[in-house]
Amino acid sequence: MTEQWFKDSVVYQVYPMSFQDSNGDGIGDLPGITSRLEYIKKLGADVIWLNPIYVSPNKDNGYDIADYEAINPTYGTMADFDNLLEKAHELGLKIVMDLVVNHTSDQHKWFQESRKSKDNPYSDYYIWRDPVDGHEPNNWVAAFGGSVWEYDEGRGQYYLHMYAPSQPDLNWTNPKLREAVYSMQRFWLDKSVDGFRMDVINEISKPDGLPNMTGEVTAGTTQDFIADGPHLGEYLSEMNEKVLSKYDIMTVGEMPGVTTEDAIEYTGLKSNELNMVFEFEHVGLTNNPDTRLGRWNDVPVKLTDLKHALNRWQIALDGKGWNSLYWNNHDQPRAVSRFGNDSDEFRVRSAKALGTTLHFLQGTPYVFEGEELGMTNGHFTRVDQYEDVESVNVYKEMVEDKKIVDGPTMLKYLANMSRDNARTPMQWDASENAGFTTATPWYAVNPNHKEINVQANLEDPDSVFYHYQKLIKIRHESETIRRGTFEALDEDDDQVYAYRRHGEDGTYLIMTNFTDQTVTRDYQQADASELVISNYQDDQGTTLRPYESKVYRFAK
The missing domain is CATH 3.20.20.80 (Glycosidases)
Incomplete structure (x- = not known):
């Protein structure tokens, strides 16, 4: 290996x-x-x-x-x-298993015990707060809509849920909770599972004091506000030290709102936390101009925006992260x-x-x-065709409750962006x-x-x-494709995405026409040693036909 x-x-x-x-x-x-x-x-x-x-x-x-x-x-x-x-x-x-440790179901034994009282062994496994002047403890908005707070009659307190009310957030400030998570990870790794994909892992550390947000408060702005909290690196390092480093595994952390600097901190060659992160920059390029609608839109992604996003990550992490x-x-x-x-x-x-x-x-x-x-x-084309809790909730909120957008328009947005499509x-x-x-x-x-x-x-x-x-x-x-360096080409070209990779077995030129038009681009491909792969049967040199993509290799 x-x-x-x-x-x-x-x-x-x-x-x-x-x-x-x-x-x-x-x-x-x-x-x-x-x-x-x-x-x-x-x-x-x-x-x-x-x-x-x-x-x-x-x-x-x-x-x-x-x-x-x-x-x-x-x-x-x-x-x-x-x-x-x-x-x-x-x-x-x-x-690789999917690991969800920002929250659990409200049916989990931990939560069932936690909600019973303020002094049982699981009472601090979740984030509980007293009402403030008879209302929710702060003004945060959940990812699936509505307040992040749900009142529990039994405890007489609110619990925090960044997603659905049935998904209470775990309290990572509690060392006993963290050790319970680590024990569970060992259970699977001792079965010879080969790693974890960690769901919204950069949300496990909430801002100290859980303060009110200022400015516009939406699902998206709340998620950005709570992500990458002050103790995230501490928790991930502890997880790595106590569990992950003991096994030959792969780890990837889903991190909404993560920056390249964050990624290097959490996954860099000198870090002891995760192997890589899932960033959202390139899949979040077309948020609606009406910020209340967040990612819901039906606008095509601009190629120049896509290239800038992907290239930025390629360049920033080259030799520093993955x-x-x-x-x-x-x-x-x-x-x-x-x-x-x-x-x-x-x-x-x-x-x-x-x-x-x-x-x-x-x-x-x-x-x-x-x-x-x-x-x-x-x-x-109909709302009753959707199953996903996020899609169903956002239609009700935006169309029926708040009347921000009409039904046919929201259905176009769902047809373009709903998770149910996958x-x-x-x-x-x-x-x-x-x-x-x-x-x-x-x-x-x-x-x-x-x-x-x-x-x-x-x-x-x-x-x-x-x-x-x-x-x-x-x-x-190809060692070059797996680990070679990256060179961006003509980032402001709004029709063709081109870049080079450099490494042990030469230089590769990658060219893709993202339009339904025929265009011409000359990157000296006539000097290439070979055409490595193409989605057309023949090569017309500098001509790129609709959605043509081809790769050339140049010997050293």
């Missing part, structure tokens, strides 16, 4: 509810994932990141955990998990719909172009299930339920599964799947 193996890896993200049902209940499960391991191996990925599979009432699709050390019966048993882990390891695949590379995940709309063109004419071409653009950057690439097929947004079942074949289940699926299958599915991709040698497979193979074989 190489030192810092995460730098040489490609991660495939599995959303268990939507990946593969094995028992005919309409919900994906662990045996279903096990049955598809060969597919993930065929793609070429090295690591599987599993979204939460713990016992949960599923108010937030598993991100409200009721028991950290037990498997949700909907997904199977601990024996099923052990079998998945064993089979994955036999194939050379690693398993990037996570992603277009989409379970919390983001589908990549080809958001950043590319999901029309029948250009979907395949632009899906390949997005893959090429991302996989030649410096960092660890993440592929979200179905991305390698060019799966698209759901294109829903959560439609995996499209395995053209059958009625896309091969995902023999029952009624827990969530509607995208109707375009008849054209976009695994079977069709595997039968077509020019498919998006085989393009991703080739991208991963090139990365595995």
Whole structure:
């Protein structure tokens, strides 16, 4: 095993509810994932990141955990998990668990005990405060809307929840709580799990004193205000010292609002905290001009903004830290719909172009299930088609309660940005339920599964799947692509994203046309030693056709 193996890896993200049902209940499960391991191996990925599979009432699709050390019966048993882990390891695949320790479910034993009284052993596992003049302790707004405070009649106090009221925040100032978390981490790592993806980990340290905010108070501004609190580095260092450093694992921290400086502090080569972070800069480029609506919009991302964001992270972390590379995940709309063109004419071409653009950057690439097929947004048109708590709540708040926007406009915003777009079942074949289940699926299958599915991709040698497979193979074989330096090119070009990578096996030139027009760019590609990969069958030199993406290598 190489030192810092995460730098040489490609991660495939599995959303268990939507990946593969094995028992005919309409919900994906662990045996279903096990049955598809060969597919993930065929793609070429090295690591599987599993979204939460713990016992949960599923108010937030598993991100409200009721028991950290037990498997949700909907997904199977601990024996099923052990079998998945064993089979994955036999194939050379690693398993990374999703760790949610900013909050739990209100059904967790810790919270059930904590709410009983102010002096029981779990009383300070959560953040409780007395009313202030008969009202909430401060003016913060929860990520899913409404106050962050929920009154509990039994304790006669408010508890803090940065997300839904059913997701109370843990009190990380309590050493006993921290040790309970570390004990739980050891439980999984001693099973030979290969690491953790840590949900909103930069929110575990709240501002001292929990002060009122000044200025505009919204879900977004509150999240920015509470992120990267004064003790975050202290908690992460302690976690690393007591647990993470004892195992050969990969760790990635989801950090909304994180800056490059923060990332270097928490993941830098001289730090002892995490391997990498998930930043949100490039996926948060089109916030609505009406700040009350936050990220809800239907505006296309400007290429120049996208390049500036991605390049800034490439340059800042080069030689100092490590990037996570992603277009989409379970919390983001589908990549080809958001950043590319999901029309029948250009979907395949632009899906390949997005893959090429991302996989030649410096960092660890993440592929979200179905991305390698060019799966698209759901294109829903009615509010009753949405399942996600965030989407349902924001429609009610913005349209019905506050009347900030009309229904048809909000539906356009949801169609563009809702998390549900990523959560439609995996499209395995053209059958009625896309091969995902023999029952009624827990969530509607995208109707375009008849054209976009695994079977069709595997039968077509020019498919998006085989393009991703080739991208991963090139990365595995090239030290320059995995670890070489990054050079930005023409950041103000609003049509083409171009950059170079420099390293042991020469220089690579990456060029992607992000438009449906034919353009011309000359980066001396005529002098290249070889055309490494392209999403067109022929090379027309300086000409870049619609959504054309190609990579050249120049020998040293």
